[in-house]
Amino acid sequence: MGFSQALSGLNAASSQLDVVGNNIANSQTVGFKGSSVQFADVYAAKTGLGTRVSAVLQDFSNGALESSGRNLDLAIAGGGFFRMTQNDQVVYSRNGQLTMTPDGYLENAQGARLTGYPAGVGAGGQPQALQVPAAALEAKATTGVNASLNLDANSSSNPADQTQHASGNFSYNYANSSTVYDSLGNRHNVTMYFAKLEPDATANPPIGDNDWQVRTSIDGTLTGGDGQPQPLTFDSNGQLTGSDTLTYTFTHANGATNPQGVAFDFGGTTQYGNDFELSSLNQDGYTSGSMVGITIDDAGNVIGSYSNEESKVLGTIALANFRNPEGLKPVGDNAWVETTASGQALVGLAGSGMLGSIESGTVETSNVDLTKELVDLIIAQRNFQANSQTIKTQDEVMQGIVNL
Structure with a gap:
């Protein structure tokens, strides 16, 4: 014995x-x-x-997190596993050393492809192998311009003291330019002309001491032939009253969608006794752009960067966790598969529930x-x-x- x-x-x-x-x-x-x-x-x-x-x-x-300086090296700060597909099997791993294949898939050295949710789907869909599209970012026509400025309350309303427009049809106190894009991504220069109006109690509606008029031109041509004059009215405290959004219609001769309506939001604009000042100006359109790279944020969003300086979420990485991780079965290549002992995978987004955040440019050591x-x-x-x-x-x- x-x-x-x-x-x-x-x-x-x-x-x-x-x-x-x-x-x-x-x-x-x-x-x-x-x-x-x-x-x-x-x-x-x-x-x-x-x-x-x-x-x-x-x-x-968890192992220690070490910086690698490579944006496709990922680590999970907290609980969870990367969900991957390999040889038609779903596997789970903590190794986030990824490369991009010629067809845009994110995979590790063993050929396991990272899975996640397509852009705009969120956690409500079925995770699938993430693929970064090679297509250029399509152009987006401008639909709105936000402009915040101060119009000098001491400005003269007498046309003789104002600047005469080249057309000779009106005069103005200040002019400012902005950029808009048509549906083809072509860039156009829009000029806004601000003129303080002479008070006229007999007009319909009556014109007060704090009434202004805004006209626009596109690429040097007055919108609608006369600049489509629209009012901006201020109260005695220099604050805008009534609507602060003026909509102008632009037409193009280059095959872009016509007409193009653009809403100019002057929210925050004031009329104080200071010099004319433009404090902010932005618009929501852009031209087309080619992809120049991708980044991954701590929420697992795969973000494409484009040559037009725009970015777009292309997909979101799915993470998984288990009631009993010790029940997972190792299958080699830093991967595990679920078993009845581990329980079913609990799949979700990084930073939710028991799932940690994703650290880009970092690897988790043994x-x-x-x-x-x-x-x-x-x-x-x-x-x-x-x-x-x-x-x-x-x-x-x-x-x-x-x-x-």
Whole structure:
């Protein structure tokens, strides 16, 4: 019986040496999770029959995050796994060292492709392999311009003191230009002319001391032939009253969509006794652009950057977690598959629930403590040697009995 007990100890110690050796071998493997051996005794009647390996448990504690400076290196700060597809199988990994294939898929060195949600779908859809489109960003016609400025309350309303427009049809106090884009992405220069009106109580409606008029031209041509004059009215405190949005209609001769209506929002515009000042001006259109690169934010959004200085969310990375991560089955290549012991994958977006955030330009190192593993290696070696000594002792006892 002593031989079988010692043999069980040798087998158990050998398994421990295998696990510790594997941990040490993968101490520099990105996303690797170390394992430990659990033993149980084998008992029968009055004397134990030895030991056995009851389980090899995986340690899913987080490894240290290290900066790599490469934007396609990803790490999860917190719980969760990257959800990937490999050979028509869904696998889970903590290794986010990715490259982009010629057809735009994000995959690791083993060919496992990162999955996520297409742009605009969110977590309500079925995760699929993320693919970065190579197509250029289509042009977007301008639909709105936001302008915030101050019109000098001391400006003269006398046309003789104002600047005469080249057309000779009107005069103005101030002019300011902005850019709009048509449906083909062509850029157009729009000039806004601000004129303070002379008070006229007999007009319909009456013109007060704080009434202004705005006209526009596009590429030097007055909108609608006369600039489409529209009013801006201020109260005695210099604040806009009534509507602060004026809509102008532009026409193009280049095949773009006609007419193009653009709403000019003058919210925040004032009439104080200061010089004319433009504090902000922006619009929502842009020309087409070619992709120049991608970035990934901490929410897992894959963002494309384009040559027209615009950006667009192309998709969102899906993460997964499990009730019992220790129940996952390792399949090699830093990957695991779900089992009945792990439970079903809980899939969602980074930063939600039990899922951590995504760190770009960062990798998660192995969680193996090399110092501890070397100590465990010595202990396992001594355990193996002790069981070998047990066999040697049993052999000597048996030899003595035979000699009798």
